[in-house]
Amino acid sequence: MTRNELDRRLARLGLEVPERERDEIAAAAHLIEEMTSRLRPAGGRNVAAEPAHVVRFPEG
Amino acid sequence: MVPDYLTVAEAGRLIEKRELSPVELTESRLERIAKFDGRLNSFIRVLAEEARAAARQAEAEIAAGHYRGPLHGIPIGLKDIYETAGVATTGHSKVMQDHVPRQDAFSVARLKAAGAIVVGKLATHEFALGGPSFDVPWPPARNPWDTSRFTGGSSSGTGAAVAAGLVLGGTGSDTGGSIRGPAAYCGLAGLKPTYGLISRMGILPLAFSLDHAGPLAWTAEDCAILLQAMAGHDPADPASANHPIPDYRAALKGGAKGLKIGLVRHFYEADNEANAAVKGAIESAAKTLEGLGCTVSEVRLSPLADWVACGVTIMLAEAYAIHEENLRRRFTDYGEIFRDRMALAGLLTAADYVEAVRRRRELVEELDRAMAGLDLVMTAAAPTEAPPIEAVGKFATFERPLLTMPFNVTGSPAMSVRCGFTDGGLPLSFQIVGKRFADATVLRLAHAYEEATEWRKRRPAL
Numbered sequence A: 001m002t003r004n005e006l007d008r009r010l011a012r013l014g015l016e017v018p019e020r021e022r023d024e025i026a027a028a029a030h031l032i033e034e035m036t037s038r039l040r041p042a043g044g045r046n047v048a049a050e051p052a053h054v055v056r057f058p059e060g
Numbered sequence B: 001m002v003p004d005y006l007t008v009a010e011a012g013r014l015i016e017k018r019e020l021s022p023v024e025l026t027e028s029r030l031e032r033i034a035k036f037d038g039r040l041n042s043f044i045r046v047l048a049e050e051a052r053a054a055a056r057q058a059e060a061e062i063a064a065g066h067y068r069g070p071l072h073g074i075p076i077g078l079k080d081i082y083e084t085a086g087v088a089t090t091g092h093s094k095v096m097q098d099h100v101p102r103q104d105a106f107s108v109a110r111l112k113a114a115g116a117i118v119v120g121k122l123a124t125h126e127f128a129l130g131g132p133s134f135d136v137p138w139p140p141a142r143n144p145w146d147t148s149r150f151t152g153g154s155s156s157g158t159g160a161a162v163a164a165g166l167v168l169g170g171t172g173s174d175t176g177g178s179i180r181g182p183a184a185y186c187g188l189a190g191l192k193p194t195y196g197l198i199s200r201m202g203i204l205p206l207a208f209s210l211d212h213a214g215p216l217a218w219t220a221e222d223c224a225i226l227l228q229a230m231a232g233h234d235p236a237d238p239a240s241a242n243h244p245i246p247d248y249r250a251a252l253k254g255g256a257k258g259l260k261i262g263l264v265r266h267f268y269e270a271d272n273e274a275n276a277a278v279k280g281a282i283e284s285a286a287k288t289l290e291g292l293g294c295t296v297s298e299v300r301l302s303p304l305a306d307w308v309a310c311g312v313t314i315m316l317a318e319a320y321a322i323h324e325e326n327l328r329r330r331f332t333d334y335g336e337i338f339r340d341r342m343a344l345a346g347l348l349t350a351a352d353y354v355e356a357v358r359r360r361r362e363l364v365e366e367l368d369r370a371m372a373g374l375d376l377v378m379t380a381a382a383p384t385e386a387p388p389i390e391a392v393g394k395f396a397t398f399e400r401p402l403l404t405m406p407f408n409v410t411g412s413p414a415m416s417v418r419c420g421f422t423d424g425g426l427p428l429s430f431q432i433v434g435k436r437f438a439d440a441t442v443l444r445l446a447h448a449y450e451e452a453t454e455w456r457k458r459r460p461a462l
Helices: A003-013 A019-037 B009-018 B022-040 B048-063 B106-113 B156-163 B179-188 B220-230 B249-254 B265-271 B276-291 B303-335 B336-345 B350-368 B441-451
Strands: B043-046 B076-078 B117-122 B169-174 B187-193 B212-217 B260-263 B295-298 B376-380 B415-420 B427-434
Touching: A019 B303, A019 B336, B009 B022, B009 B076, B009 B220, B022 B043, B043 B156, B043 B260, B043 B376, B048 B117, B076 B156, B076 B212, B106 B117, B106 B169, B106 B220, B117 B156, B117 B260, B156 B169, B156 B212, B156 B350, B169 B179, B169 B220, B179 B187, B179 B265, B179 B427, B187 B441, B220 B249, B220 B260, B220 B295, B220 B441, B249 B376, B249 B415, B249 B441, B260 B276, B260 B336, B265 B303, B265 B376, B276 B295, B276 B376, B276 B415, B276 B427, B276 B441, B303 B336, B303 B350, B336 B427, B376 B441, B427 B441
Parallel strands: B076 B117, B076 B169, B260 B295, B260 B376
Antiparallel strands: B043 B117, B169 B212, B187 B212, B187 B415, B376 B427, B415 B427
């Protein structure tokens, strides 16, 4: 993620991040992108696949 | 003369027989805190007078024949995200340093009702996520085995205080490994119980759907005693399970014979490769368990990174929602590690979160299938011994997949158990995982392993 892109995203979030920290966050953003890319199966997920319920897991 | 180190069970037996005074035991812990905690930073707040008063009350009750059970008169510490009536509960953060709750957390009230003596509030990573931090109002806790080392987090103060014998047990919370990590690095037994077994009411949240409260102590038996007091249905917590609570301590007597264990070797041999000391200690532990009559067979699960992507996405998204308003208004009142991790969390999309929760269902079902013919699984708790505290980076949580996170995703009971030492004398641990609500089986195996080995006998030289 470029610094300009990060600055736009942080402005949209309304976060006043100190200048020094912005470069570090921009440099680490790929970690989040790599992580979220793992959530989506190749070819997509069955449209009817439900989320896990928060308070009741399937009984083991 | 009170020994420097006692387990909860040992002290409880002595108190019950009136061979140990709760007042003397509590005073001895306060002396140890005064002597050692300047180097360990495990306490944010010592509640000396409150502890003395509670100890006197315990002693009087016991003398009058009103013994409440194995926690009666036992000094414990509370991670400073557990709310305490009239006592500041800060989350180790400037953002909440003046937060004084009106009532105790449900689990704190349960511990007090069981007779435990609260000696103080313990250090944590900021809001159970950001640490070790040097720019928040209190310094980070240090590892008693080597004070230049990291305690693990986020239940850092509990790990340090229990390992140093400043308290006999304590509370932690675990959203991605925050009980099991400090337990591993500080050489303790640390149990993340089944999701919903202990109420989260009155515990500052990190991520609602992943947060687990639980005990850290010297032994599995001590964890069983603490869990017994803390577990139970609480209608005030929407995730609280209305499930029968067994006698966890009695269940320890079952032994390990006949238990079927799946070894998730690829987590720590390929997905987040452990060092040779950890790998060797786990191989040795597996052999010990076979010697106790268990069967150990290898199982394969999805890559560790998949589990961690699911869990960390959920954790960050839920944490961001909790802190969003304060992040906008007072970003730099948070420590740099916490706030910059939250800035990364702000980059997640709503679809990322929903996809993570959909993935969660798949992973829960996957572990259920894998465990269908098993009682337990085991794997590493951490890939190395405790690293130097300065070596822990701001984004370390995202750089190597956490070996503990899969079992937050599934809500399974999971426990760190010590299984050796490095040549340099730092503790090594492995992780035991059970089926949901089979916490007693996890404790039973951990106890059998501890009884069969010598690892519990060694204490840190302070």
